[in-house]
Amino acid sequence: MNRKILNSSDSIFDESYPVPTELLTTGIKNPLALDPDNIQFTWQMNSIKRGDTQTAYQILVASSLSNINRDQGDVWDSGKIHSSLSAAIKYDKKNLVPAKRYWWKVRIWDKDHEVSPYSACATFDTGLEKSDWTASYLWDGTTNPNNFAYFRKRFSILKKAKMAKVFVSAHNDYQLFLNGQELGRGPARSNPYKYGQYNAYEVTHQLSLGENAFAAIGHWHGVWNDSGINASPAFILEARIEYLDGGFETIGTDDTWKVLAATPYQEYDPAYFGLYGGIKNRAAIQYDARRMLENWTDVYFNDAVWEMASTVDRSDYNLHAQLVAQDREQQELVPVKVTPSGNDWLVEFDRCINGWPMITMRNNQKGSIVTINYYQLPGTDSPAGWDRYICMGGKETWKPDFGRHTSFKTLKISGYAGDLAIEDVRGIWAYTDAIVSGSFTCSNPFLDDIFKMCERSARQNVQQGIISVDANREQSPWTADSWNIGNGLLYNHKNTMIMDKIIKDFIGEQHECGDFYACSPASTFRIPEWSMYVPMIIWQQYLFSGDKELLTSTYPNIQKFLEWIGEYQDETTHLIDPPTGSWTEGIRFSDYAGGKMNNEGYNVATNSQYYQNLRIASEISSVLGNKPKALEFACKAEAVKEGINKNLFVNDNCYLSKLGDEQAITLGCCWPLRFNIVPEGNKISVKNYIKEFGGSDIGGYGGDAFYNGLYMAGGMGDYIIKDLNRYRKMLETNATNWEQWEKGEYNHAWTSYPAYLFHKYISGIQPTSGAFETFDIKPELLGLTFAESHVATLKGFIRTRWEKVSASRLSLSCSIPANTTATVYLPKGNWQSIVITEGITTLWNDGLIIQDITGIRSVEEEMDYIRINAGSGSYDFEINGTFL
Incomplete structure (x- = not known):
């Protein structure tokens, strides 16, 4: 018999009862900064009893560790709340202090109404709202694109700190040091006017009694198109220190900081990369080591000749606490071979990676130039830009690791003196921190290899946002890529807030007409089909997170979008034909990169997505308790479904690509299958049509709809496995996802959808309510x-x-x-x-x-x-x- 024991809150519990675990605040474990209006609590019940459910919970929030240890919720005591909810419980009080740490814990009641012990405590720190910042934005007095600046501030600490926090941001990038040690890099790519980002660091134990120094590199790109927001260059930092004696001190950027505009980074006459909309997405990193300042981040570096920093007005910037993890060096890869090629050296790795190389020069003379060219395939047929280093002479090691990086399987190194040994070159694999927790395996090793490649490719394309081509062409945050890649993150990565940020980027930049931009943060290009991924992403994020507040806050945006696109609906057929003809008013992509599907007109792909958007709006209305709207959207969806089947379904076995066109291809059949639009009695004939004509007509983007449709149809698993052979060339060439099946961009993870499809369909795991409650x-x-x-x-x-x-x-x-x-x-x-x-x-x-x-x-x-x-x-x- 289990012993009954008494806890400090005078509640009797059985010691065998599970304690709640995995406490998260706003999706993060012990976050260092949160917007005070965006605080939510999540935990796991952690019971091994069959059929166990939570029937109630009680949350305590305290202002100190001693209070929470005494079970005193002096900030908030929820009392006993009868609810099964254990994810995204909103904290809606207005009593939190900026830049302060809070402690919380929870206990629960099980299906037998027995109470558990309290969980171990977790923490969350509040950040700074716009009115809380006392620091000023800085820059170096120059405004040329591809702009670099060094910043420094020496300060004294005369007593022991109890808690010290640093809040920092830049537009576009920073690298921050304290007393010579790197603290981190950031922020996430953002629109500073809408949903700018700042990072937080705890530095309590990094501060020294006596002299200390902050040092930072800032970078502003300045000429992006669809790859980001240009805005204006800026750097801001605010350190808040609480001392053991109860005193407080703030150290912020102001005109007492020192700045150096003439850094070792070459700014003028930059070499840009990128094609099409992504033109000038990245500038070559050109670093002159002869101008390098030894130990310039250290406390006692002599900055007497540096200029005083200029404060700049960025009052129109709106910063929010960054919930996305930071980019880091994840792995150091050894080349599989290093071979001479004339006067150059070719370095090849086992796969195409995102990141940068690290190279050691031993014999180069001062002023000699080493150029690193990047290629995404074996050999030199897939260029992805270059970086350049001017040597100081002697033994020196360099990593082109600041600013946007590229992707490569092969390096061509020119200007290297002597023989290049394997131990003198490495590939640094870098991407946003992610806890990889999902796994899939099956009886077919080829599918296992596809899954691993897709998960890995999706992961490395996450650069504090989902980036379509992190190489030489776009580096753009597209809606379609966010769906294709993002689902793999939800199924395979633990506690990621990537999708939450993506949603806020697209919502924040919503066009005044109601449409969403095709790239956010970027506020550029419009593709109506891809706009319809925004409601789909919101609903998917809710199914995984249980974040009802997300639905509440975005519901007006979804309605506004559906009102806009509904203006293009024909009253007779109930089909829509959104704008096309220009990037500013709308371009139509029902498929892309190798696909053959017609894009314009009353299109089956467009209308299938429109039907799904209306169904999602109905579902969201139901979750929010708006029954009339739920019924209204459901009725509209049924009308569109009827219109698709009446006007586009032909010969009882296939769908026209668009009204008035004779084209009928397999992808056009898969869109209705995907969303269960096909009449039940005709599904077998549609599947037989697909089997007869195959899937040679699909592009890289269309594959997501193609495979979703086949899996939703049921009984097509063997056919799909044969069709997946199209991934073999990627696996064998550079083990990385491509934009399309035979050519195109060779590090483009929007074909990585098997990373979620295998979980969702082969294993059959699909959420049906928020946070997988069902x-x-x-x-x-x-x-x-x-x-x-x-x-x-x-x-x-x-x-x-x-x-x-x-x-x-x-x-x-x-x-x-x-x-x-x-x-x-x-x-x-x-x-x-x-x-x-x-x-x-x-x-x-x-x-x-x-x-x-x-x-x-x-x-x-x-x-x-x-x-x-x-x-x-x-x-x-x-x-x-x-x-x-």
Whole structure:
């Protein structure tokens, strides 16, 4: 028998009851800065009991560690709240102080109304709102594009600090040092007028009694098109120090700071890269080591000859606490070979990476020039820009690591004196910090390789935002890429806030007419089809985060968008034909980069997405309790669905690409399949049409709709596996996703959708309500003998494994997190006399429930499946039958 013990709040609990764990505040563990109006609490129930659910919770927020340890919520005590919610619980009080640390913890009541112990405490720090900043923005007095500046400030600390925080931002980039040690880099790419970003660092233990010094590099690009917001150059820093004796001090950027405009970085006559809309997306880093200042970030560096910094007016900038992790050097790669090529050296790595090289020169003379050219494929046929280093002479090591970086599999190094040894060159793989927690494996090693490549490519294209081509052409934050790549992040990366930032970027820059821009932050280009990804991304983020406040805040924006695009709806057919003809008014992309689908007119892709947007608006209205609007949007969606099937569905087996056009291709059939628009009685004929004509007509972008449609149709798993052979060339050439199947941009992760599709369909894991409170496990079995997935959710890990044990026997094991409910679909196949067991217990025998099993709430038979509704816990199902 378990011993009952008494905790400090006089509540009796059983010591075997699980304590809530994995406490997050606004999606982050112990964040160092949060906007005070955006504070939410999340935890995991962490129970191993089958069918366990949370029935109530109590949150305490305290102003000190001592108070929280005494269970005193002096800032907030929620009291006992009867609710199963454990994700994104909004803190809506207005009593928080800027730049202060708070402590919180939670306890919960389970399905038997027994209370748990309080969790271990977590912390969150408030940041600075616009009116809280006392520091001034600085720059070096110059405004030329590709602008670099060095900043310094020496200051004294005369007593011991209790807490010291630094808040810092720049437009566009900074690298910050304290007493010679790097603190970090940032901020995330942003529109400083709408949703600018700042970073926070705790430096309590980095401060020294006596003299200290901040040092920073600032960089402003200044000539972007679709790759970012130019605005004006700026650097701002504010340090807030609380001392042990109760005193406070603020150190901020002002006109007492020192600045150096003539840095070792070459600013004038810059060499830019980029094509099409991404022209001038990146400037070559040209660094003159002869002008390098030794130890200039150290405390006692003599900056007497530096100028005084100029304050600049950036009062129209609006900064918010950055929730996205920072970019870091993640791995140092050793080349697979280094070979001479005339007077140059070719360095090849095992795959194409985002980042920069690190090269050591040993014999170069002062003033000699070393140039590094980048290529995304083996050899020199896929140039991705270059960087240049002017040597100081002697042994020296250089990394072109500040500013935008490129991607490369191959380096061509020119001007290197002597023989280049493998130990003198490395590839630095750099991207935004991510906890990779998802995994997938199956009976086909080729699919495993595709999954690994797609997850890795998606991850490295995250540079504090989702960037389409982090190489030589665009480096742009497109809507379609955010969907294709972002879903892989949601399924595979733990606690990421990337999608939250992306949403706020697009919402913040919404066009006055209601349309969304195709690139944000950038406020440029309009593609109506891609605008419709914004509501889709919002809904997907809600399903993974449970953030109801996100729905509330963006609901007016979604309505405004649907009102705008609805103006282009034909009253008779109910189909829409949005603007086309120019980048400023709208360009139509139903498919792109190798696809053959017609783009304009009353298009099946456009209208399928419009139908889905209306359905999402209906779902959001329901979650927000607006039943009339939910019904209104649902009715509009049904009218569009009817219009698609009446006007575009032909021969009972395929869809026209657009009204009045004879083109009917497989991708045009997959868009309606994807959103369940195809009449039930015609799905088999549509699938047969696709099997007959194949998928050679799809581009890199269209593949997401293509595979979603095939998987949603059901029974196409074996066909899809054969079609996935199109990924083989990527795998074998540079092990990185491309823009299209045979050519194009060779580091473009919008073809990385298998990173989420395999979890979603092969393993069958799909959320059906916020934060996975309910979800489906409905696997696609054809073409494989087993598959296994691990997906980290805010409720805990979901684990599934199915295996075809024999021709008449299938096993499916799954772990369902506490405080969630799963609907498990066991396929009936061509079997009769079906028997289902769970463990050693018979659950179902030929249509009859034989025995109640703890955690299983219902078992129902439908046409193709036995549907089991199961609460939390680990289950081992097996289905046996005889052939019909």
